[in-house]
Amino acid sequence: MEDSTSLKDFQEWIKQTNKAIDGKTIQLASLAMKKNKKYSAAMNWLDKNKPDAPTSYNATPVETFVNGVVAGMFKEAKRMIHDKAVDQEIKHNGH
Incomplete structure (x- = not known):
């Protein structure tokens, strides 16, 4: 029984994490548009501010x-x- 409770807790954590990621992604898009006057500039802002991959990657x-x-x-x-x-x-x- 304890294992299934732990699995349910983990599945709930995944569900809540997915919701949080979706919400933060929307906030990120809004922030980019708020900081820029043009859509293209907002997209460039995202490219410039995306975190770099670490130089040593151990997965x-x-x-x-x-x-x-x-x-x-x-x-x-x-x-x-x-x-x-x-x-x-x-x-x-005017055309």
Whole structure:
């Protein structure tokens, strides 16, 4: 019984972590747009501020998290901004 409780706790932790990552990714996209005047500049800001991969990679859980999840969050935030920019209406100058 104790093992199944521990597994349920772990599964709940995964679920909550996924929600937190989604929320922080949205916040990251919002921050990039808040700090810049153009969508392209916001996407460039994300590229500039994405954490670098460590020089020595041993595939520890923390390194895997930073290289996979955190980098993925920046990529997803960039995609969110791109999608928002693509949905903008084309403004014509009096034509």
